[in-house]
Amino acid sequence: NLFRHAAFEISVASPDGLPFSPAPEVAFAGRSNAGKSSAINTLAGHTRLAYVSKTPGRTQLINLFRLKNGAALVDLPGYGYAEVPAAVRRQWQGLLEHYLTRRENLVGLVLIMDARRPFTDLDRKMVAWFGTTGKPIHCLLTKADKLTNQEQIKVLRDAKAEAASLVGNITLQLFSSLKKKGIEEVEKIVGGWLNP
Ligand code: GDP
Numbered sequence: 001n002l003f004r005h006a007a008f009e010i011s012v013a014s015p016d017g018l019p020f021s022p023a024p025e026v027a028f029a030g031r032s033n034a035g036k037s038s039a040i041n042t043l044a045g046h047t048r049l050a051y052v053s054k055t056p057g058r059t060q061l062i063n064l065f066r067l068k069n070g071a072a073l074v075d076l077p078g079y080g081y082a083e084v085p086a087a088v089r090r091q092w093q094g095l096l097e098h099y100l101t102r103r104e105n106l107v108g109l110v111l112i113m114d115a116r117r118p119f120t121d122l123d124r125k126m127v128a129w130f131g132t133t134g135k136p137i138h139c140l141l142t143k144a145d146k147l148t149n150q151e152q153i154k155v156l157r158d159a160k161a162e163a164a165s166l167v168g169n170i171t172l173q174l175f176s177s178l179k180k181k182g183i184e185e186v187e188k189i190v191g192g193w194l195n196p
Contacts (some may be wrong), residue, residue, distance in 0.1 A: 001045075001187065002015060002067060002068075002190060002191045002194075003040075003043035003045075003067060003186075003187065003190075004044065004045045004068070004159075005039075005044065005045065005068060006044040006046075006049060006065040006066065006067050006073055006120070007065060008042075008063065008065055009051065009054065009064045009065060009066045009072070009103065010063075010064050010065045011061040011062065011063050012061060012062050012064070013061060013062070013154075014075075014095050015060070015062060015095050015098065015099030015125075016095065016098070016099070017075075018062065018064065018074065018099075018103075019064075020039055021072065021105060022105055023070050023071055023072055023100050023105060024071045024072070024106075024107045024193070024194050025071065025072040025073075025074050025103065025105045025106045025107065026071065026072070026073055026074070026089075026106075026107060026108055026109075026110060026190055026193065026194070027074045027076055027099075027100070027106055027108075027109050027110070028040060028073065028075050028076060028109075028112060029076045029079070029109060029110070029111055029112065029126055030078060030079075030111060030112030030113060030123075031078060031079055031080040031113070031114070031120060031122060031123065032077075032080050033060075033078065033110075033114075033144060034072055034077030034112045034113055034114045035114065035142035035143050035175075035177060036075070036078060036112040036142075037075075037176035038072070038178075039099055039112055039140055039142055039175060039177055040065070040075060041177070042177040042180060042183065043183060043186060043187075044065070049065065049081040053082045057116045060077030060078065061077070062074060062075065062076055063075040064079065066175055068191065069194065070136070070185060071160075071194050072105075075183075076096065077092075079096075079122050079126075080120070080122050085196075090193075091123075096099045096129075097129045100126070100129045100130045100133070101130070101132065101133055101178050105136060106135065106138045106196065107129045107136075107193045108109070108135050108137065108138065108173075108190065108193040109135070109136075109137045109138070110128070110137075110138050110140060110186070110190065111126060111127070111137055111138070111139045111140070112139075112140050112142055113139055113140070113141055113142065113159075114141075114143055115141035115142060115144045115146070115147055115152070115155050115174060115175075116143065116144055116146060116147065118139070118155070118158075118159045118162070118176060119159065119162050119163075119166075120142055124166065127163075127166050127167075127170065128166070128167065128168075130144060130168065131166060131167040131168025131169070131170070132167065132168075135169065136169045136171065136188045136189075136193060137168050137169065137171070138170075138171050138172070138173070138186070139159070139163070139170065139171070139172040139188065140171070140172075140173060140175040140182065140186065141155060141156065141159060141172060141173065141174050141176075142175045142176065142177065142178045143176065143177075144175060144179075144181065144182070145176040145178045145179045145181070152174050155174075155175055156172060159172050160172055165181060172191060173185045173186070173189075184194070
């Protein structure tokens with residue numbers, strides 16, 4: 001139980017405000033509403049560690065949580081709000097790209113995608129940036145409970161085929177915060193990044 005009892009440490013407005021630390025860091029990213037906050041809460045065993053249902057368009061902060069083993073979990077703001085002005089979006093993308101490609105203690109990216117629509121254009125952009133670093137990307141196909149077992153099998157197979165066509169060291173799994181399904185698999189993969 002890698003994520004259990006993760007503790008909130010700090011919120012910052014921009015990735016360059018993150019405290020410098022030699023401790024390994026794992027970033028969580030995803031389209032807004034994909035289920036990232038729910039996934040973090042589920043992994044941490046908290047109900048409200050990361051807030052669910054944020055106001056769209058509001059300035060969102062980057063939250064850093066400290067895991068028991070000393071590693072950091074960096075919760076990046078959800079992307080894909082249509083209402084955000086283009087200039088703000090561009091500036092934010094620049095900061096995000098810089099963080100993802102340059103942060104030395106960042107060991108891997110957990111990419112949260114709604115199982116019903118994986119690999120949107122912005123998800124592919126995240127993969128394109130981070131994939132070039134050679135560091136691993138683990139994708140959680142969330143809200144899997146909204147699909148039948150048959151559909152889950154197909155979605156996972158199709159998403160794996162799609163991931164194989166992208167540049168990056170990408171793994172994928174199904175996840176459900178509602179059913180608490182997939183927790184051990186995330187812990188195994190991310191734990192492997194922290195203790196290779
Ligand atoms: P975020 O914007 O990516 O942080 O997404 P949230 O965690 O706030 O979730 C967005 C919406 O999806 C909320 O209404 C959640 O209750 C719902 N949701 C999140 N995860 C799941 C899940 O695993 N199953 C189901 N059925 N709903 C979920």
